[in-house]
Amino acid sequence: MIVFNIILFGSMFFSVHVMLACSEDEEDEIILNVECHFSQAKIGNCIFSLGDCAYIKGDGGKKHVGRILEFFKTTDGKNYFRVQWFYKVEDTVIKDVGDVHDKRRLFYSTIMNDNLIDCIVSKVNVKHVSPRVGLKGNSILSSDFYYDMEYCVDYSTFRSLITDNSLKNQNLPAYNSIEAVSILSTVNLLENMPSSETYNAELAVLDLYCGCGGMSTGLCLGAKLSCVNLVTRWALDSDKSACESLKLNHPETQVRNEAAEDFLELLKEWEKLCRRYTVNDVERTYPLRSKTSKIPKNSNEIATDEYEVSRIVDICYGDPNKTGKHGVNFKVHWKGYSSSEDTWEPIGGLSNCLGSIQDFVRYGKKVKILPLPGDVDVICGGPPCQGISGYNRYRNVDSPLDDERNHQIVVFMDIVKFLKPKYVLMENVVDILRFDKASLGRYALSRLVHMNYQARLGILAAGCYGLPQFRLRVFLWGAHPCENLPQFPLPTHDVIIRYWPPPEFERNTVAYDEDQPRVLEEAVVLHDAISDLPAVTNDETSEEMSYQKPPGTDFQRYIRSTQYEMMGSVLDGTMKTKVSLYDHRPYPLFEDDYLRVCQIPKRKGANFRDLPGVVVGNDNVARRDSTEKHLLLPSGKPLVPDYAFTYEQGKSKRPFARLWWDETVPTVLTFPTCHSQAILHPEQDRILTLRECARLQGFPDYYRFCGTVKERYCQVGNAVAVPVARALGYALGLAVRKLSGNEPLMTLPRNFSHSNYFQFTEVWPLETEE
Secondary structure (H helix, E strand, O other): OEEEOOOOHHHHHHHHHHHHHHHHOOOOOOOOOOOEEEEEEEEOOOEEOOEEEEEEEOHHHEEEEEEEEEEEEEOOOOOOEEEEEEEEHHHHHHOOOOOOOOOOOOEEEEEEEEHHHEEEEEOEEEOOOOOOOOOOOHHOOOOEEEEEEEOOHHHEEEEOOOOOOHHHOOOOOOHHHHHHHHHHHHOOHHHHOOOOOOOOOOEEEEEEEEOOHEEEEEEEEHHHHOOOOEEEEEEEEOHHHHHHHHHHHOOOOOOEOHHHHHHHHHHHHHHHHHHHHHHHOOOOOEEEEEEEOOOOOOOOOOOOOOOEEEEEEEEEEEEEOOOOOOOOEEEEEOOOOOOHHEEEEEHHHHHOOHHHHHHHHHHHHHHHHHHOOOOOOEEEEOOOOOOOOOOOOOOOOOOHHHHHHHHHHHHHHHHHHOOOOEEEEEEEEHHHHHHHHHHHHHHHHHHHHHHHOOEEEEEEEEHHHHHOEEEEEEEEEOOOOOOOOOOEOOOEEOOOOOOOOOHHEEEEEEEEOOOOOOHHHHHHOOOHHHHHOOOOOOOOOOOOOEEOOOOOOOHHHHHHOOHHHHOOOOEEOEEEOOEEEEEEOOOOOOOHHHHHHHOOOOOOOOOHHHHHEEEEOOOOOEOOOOOOOOOOOOOOEOOOOOOOOOHHHHHHOOOOEEEEOOOOOOOOOOOOOOOOOEOOOEEEEEEEEHHHHHOOOOOOOOOOOOHHHHHHHHHHOOOOOOHHHHHHHHHHHHHHHOOOOOOEEOOOOOOOOOOOHHHHHHHHHHHHHH
16 A cells, blocks of 8 residues: 655755756656655565665666655646665666676766556665765675766766765855756856966876877876976886887886786785885895805906995896896895896895895885885876787687786776876777677776776777877776866867777767757868978988978977977976987888889879789779780789789778878887888888878877887877877866866867967967956
8 A cells, every 4th residue: 555645845846856856867758747755665565765775676677766756746646756876886888897806896976767556666775975086895894785876878987976075175065965966067167277286196006008198198288287286206108119109208207017917916025125124124144145146246346255235226126147046136236246137036136235225225215216105196097909909810809818918908907096196098999890790898997997097988989089090999098086087188180080989889989969069170181180291201210300391280380399399398407409319210121012012003003003014893803904915023023913803892992192291190010011001101112201100199299209110100009199198187187176067078278279388378368358
């Protein structure tokens, strides 16, 4: 039997609830023919009141959890209740990957709808708890369920709940929690532009899988424009030449060339050493080593029986001497020997050198050669994606996390768990959302949420931020519960769409809604980016040259800015003016390919199909002309190689294809091959140079690269596009300064993409006045 206690509400109150429910999910059924409202309902032997939480029967007998907001009766005599739903982990995008989440954990939502009252099953006890990074579920007081964050379907967002205190900080009236979320959505917090006063604290960045530094460089550039001083203190990559490139451009950064797994173990051991040697005094001992050490014996100054330690200069975790044993090793500088003769020694072999170890650890902690938990403000990085990339024909479909290249996502999150930074930014290819039902993307989200980080996932196209390439990539924000969760910046430029994410994640694509007003700049094309660069030949070897002509576009003026102009800070205590151009040389074509390229017409759309001896049928398949004699090169090989006809069953137009001035490229890859890419210069018989590819990735011209030419191309192709990271860095800066809103998207200032620091700060007051 159902018994109602009648209580009447004003029509204004009822109308507000209908509006909020419809705005959250227009497909949810909202009952309009309401006759009267009630404050309680007796269902079976239990009385339910407004605000009670209950199990609610769903499809297939599944029980959902929701909070009762209203009881009402319709004009046709039916009894309904309005419910505000909670999400279980398996109801979110995570789908409880790995089954590691507390089954009692729920996520608040603003989704409401109306249901027949007989759907209510029983009462449940749901508590609200304050989230904290590292808080374990078993430490939470006993209850049926608890919730600590809100989940929003758009951009797969997990975020801290808006409280009355946060509303007061924004000078908004305090409403109940359900109303407050919707009211906030009407407030444009970005009208409060950041002042030119720099945020006092310096934020430290750890760049994992850093490559040559595209992501951290862009983040620092963008944060500077929001008046936040973001500095890359540590960087890590297993690629030696990439580490050399980052160190060349960021000499102040502690760059480590080692595996991420070893780095994590080193961090753990370093924390133990710091506790041991900086808290308790260690008895000094005479720093000697036995002759069993692997010391070069080319000096007569030291006795052959023992060697004296001058100082310890470095530390690592691994097996630098290839002994088959992993562990902590110190790099020792021996008295009487040069630095080139320094050796790695296991910590166990230095037991009589505790004084030297203590000196090294104390100094290392002081200058922060390695981060300790709490030292890092931002961890960013792109775990290797080769194991899931669509370019990999040998992907492990059945168990993707068993692939070492995919396992790096696990290591990335393990490092986050250990260091507990305030903010996290992870980047990866879109295949992370396609491969194995998006299990790897879900795993990354799951790990952050399980650690009680706020999280938000978005898909950004590089071309939307002023680059002549499409390059779709996935970005995952994480933030401590007490911090503002950074937003995703809306596009500044129109873009030529090349491909799209999987349907399930289309709502994660950072873009304007179809009916949303926008002012976009025209798409940047190849001419905008590289037309000012001097002509070079296929066999160019110069590492440095002059520009020869001034910049002709906004893109060129910006990309040729000095580091001083972009960052607004003096380098090495002086004003440096850049006059030289570096890395403007191509990977040289082999003789046969060069001869083929020389015969490709210099016009739009030209490719191998324009070579003599090729015919194209009505089925768009290129074939050899059987009526003509095959043309041969001096080497005896055919002018048109066989692979051009077999690539994509002869339907591809990419082999030996010229780019054209009014075009963009899909994605800059790690190696430019004319056999399967449209990579030929529009008017010169060569592939795009390293500098031209770097410009397509948004690297400033002052940024230089180390290693062989092939290694440098690989670094550029693997990098996060600098303008995308720059836009994200600006959003991060606003979040740090508590100037960002609660919505997932934000609008960048006008002329953001191609303005350097000084131009930007000059334009900024105009932005605030409008």
